[in-house]
Amino acid sequence: MNGGDADAHRNHALRNAINAALMSAQVVRRHLELGNCPQALDFLDGVDESCERCRVLIEQL
Amino acid sequence: MQPNMLILDDDRTFARSAGELASQEGFSVHLAHTLRQARESVGCTRMDLMLVDLGLPDGSGMDLIHEIDLTRHGQIAIVTAQPTLESAQRAVSSPAVEYLIKPLHGNQYTSLLHRVLQRTGKGAAPLDCPAVRGLTGRSAAMHSVFRAIQRIGPADASVLLVGESGTGKEVVARALHEASGRQGAFVAINCGAVPAELLASQLFGHERGSFTGAHARHQGVFEQAANGTLFLDEITEMPLALQVYLLRVLETGTVTRVGGVEATATPVRIVAATNRDPLAAIASGRLREDLYYRLADIPLNLPPLRERGDDVLLLAELFIERLNERYGGSKYLLPGSEASLLQHPWPGNVRELRSAVQRAYLLDSGDALQVRPNSVMAPALHESEQAILFKVGMSLSEVERKVLLKTLAHCNHDKTAAARMLGISVRTVHNQLARYAQGSSDGDVAA
Numbered sequence: 001m002n003g004g005d006a007d008a009h010r011n012h013a014l015r016n017a018i019n020a021a022l023m024s025a026q027v028v029r030r031h032l033e034l035g036n037c038p039q040a041l042d043f044l045d046g047v048d049e050s051c052e053r054c055r056v057l058i059e060q061l
Numbered sequence: 062m063q064p065n066m067l068i069l070d071d072d073r074t075f076a077r078s079a080g081e082l083a084s085q086e087g088f089s090v091h092l093a094h095t096l097r098q099a100r101e102s103v104g105c106t107r108m109d110l111m112l113v114d115l116g117l118p119d120g121s122g123m124d125l126i127h128e129i130d131l132t133r134h135g136q137i138a139i140v141t142a143q144p145t146l147e148s149a150q151r152a153v154s155s156p157a158v159e160y161l162i163k164p165l166h167g168n169q170y171t172s173l174l175h176r177v178l179q180r181t182g183k184g185a186a187p188l189d190c191p192a193v194r195g196l197t198g199r200s201a202a203m204h205s206v207f208r209a210i211q212r213i214g215p216a217d218a219s220v221l222l223v224g225e226s227g228t229g230k231e232v233v234a235r236a237l238h239e240a241s242g243r244q245g246a247f248v249a250i251n252c253g254a255v256p257a258e259l260l261a262s263q264l265f266g267h268e269r270g271s272f273t274g275a276h277a278r279h280q281g282v283f284e285q286a287a288n289g290t291l292f293l294d295e296i297t298e299m300p301l302a303l304q305v306y307l308l309r310v311l312e313t314g315t316v317t318r319v320g321g322v323e324a325t326a327t328p329v330r331i332v333a334a335t336n337r338d339p340l341a342a343i344a345s346g347r348l349r350e351d352l353y354y355r356l357a358d359i360p361l362n363l364p365p366l367r368e369r370g371d372d373v374l375l376l377a378e379l380f381i382e383r384l385n386e387r388y389g390g391s392k393y394l395l396p397g398s399e400a401s402l403l404q405h406p407w408p409g410n411v412r413e414l415r416s417a418v419q420r421a422y423l424l425d426s427g428d429a430l431q432v433r434p435n436s437v438m439a440p441a442l443h444e445s446e447q448a449i450l451f452k453v454g455m456s457l458s459e460v461e462r463k464v465l466l467k468t469l470a471h472c473n474h475d476k477t478a479a480a481r482m483l484g485i486s487v488r489t490v491h492n493q494l495a496r497y498a499q500g501s502s503d504g505d506v507a508a
Binding site for chain 2: 008011012013015016018019020022023024026027030033034035043046049050
């Protein structure tokens with residue numbers, strides 16, 4: 001993979017990871033508004049996982 | 062009937078979360094992480110909405126879009142982190158295909174879900190409860206209100222609704238009445254809109270000849286609402302002397318008409334409302350403490366629109382839908398305009414939002430509506446306790462009337478204080494009020 005391809009690949013992966021984090025955060029918020037703490041915690045794992053993907057990708061920059 | 066939705070995305074975290082939100086909105090969600098799984102789902106189920114990622118382990122989501130019969134399914138949204146010319150061209154070539162680029166911003170996704178629910182008409186009611194007809198909301202704050210209505214509706218307890226102007230106090234009062242199962246009528250009166258001199262007659266009725274202009278016996282709202290619900294709006298605007306009499310009526314359960322001697326039993330459920338802080342109103346002498354405790358068996362706070370999250374979008378879409386029904390249109394909220402609606406503080410609450418939607422509907426030429434808040438366009442057009450709105454062309458007598466009534470309310474209906482503030486004599490105040498009262502008995506003032 002040349003430099004340009006690697007950048008495009010990283011950009012693609014980063015967009016996906018941020019998207020997943022944002023969507024999971026929306027679900028967490030919705031569950032917290034409804035007082036469903038166990039479900040909120042469940043989807044908070046998704047936020048964690050997506051943010052971790054972002055961290056790894058950013059460190060590769 | 063639940064609308065069906067396919068989410069095709071190999072990012073499992075995103076797909077699961079997007080599916081959860083869609084389920085909460087009433088969709089039956091089919092998750093697929095590969096093309097093969099997606100083909101199986103669309104082969105046996107008609108989808109009202111398909112969220113399709115392009116880069117998949119076994120091909121491109123575009124392959125699926127090429128394969129399927131678009132007329133058999135509903136909306137398709139390509140959601141990609143790698144936008145290409147081909148996929149974008151494909152999207153614009155069909156009105157059934159939308160093109161969204163990851164990361165999705167703000168409420169782009171929930172707005173898409175709402176639009177599909179609106180078009181299909183398959184969306185589940187926000188809450189399946191006949192008692193809350195006329196109330197719409199999915200926010201936690203409104204769910205608390207819905208639950209309270211269901212719990213306290215059938216009780217006889219008095220309810221005091223506290224909320225800003227435009228938060229739906231009368232709608233909630235009606236919902237409480239419907240939930241009560243009472244056979245009598247729902248009757249509403251705005252205690253701040255009726256001149257003090259007339260209020261006693263409006264509330265309790267009067268006998269013929271009891272005062273000048275009382276040509277016939279009049280039944281007050283207490284009697285009109287017998288076995289039903291009486292809604293006393295703006296209760297803190299009621300003169301203190303009348304509050305004493307109201308308390309007595311509530312304690313005894315009987316009403317004596319103005320100028321009468323006979324007490325009539327009035328089995329009425331009271332729902333009162335105020336847009337002031339009731340405890341502050343007690344402290345400032347606007348509301349009697351003993352009346353407050355009698356009215357507020359159950360105090361119920363109504364949230365302002367700015368604290369209701371996505372309800373702003375839900376309500377905006379609902380108002381557009383109603384206008385589409387009325388005018389036979391197919392207008393919709395301009396995609397991307399959600400953020401400005403969510404950021405606006407909506408000081409006029411739902412009333413302001415409805416007005417802004419209606420204005421956009423009637424004035425915007427296209428189908429995509431850009432809803433602009435009223436208070437952004439006209440920040441000065443706002444009446445408050447300290448301000449009066451005068452319109453060009455308003456008659457001088459109406460200006461005078463507004464100034465006098467507002468100043469009287471400001472002075473807790475102390476005519477001497479109001480006269481001093483206005484630089485007129487107390488006799489002039491009395492004369493003017495008598496004139497308004499006469500005009501009202503001729504049908505000038507609505508109760």
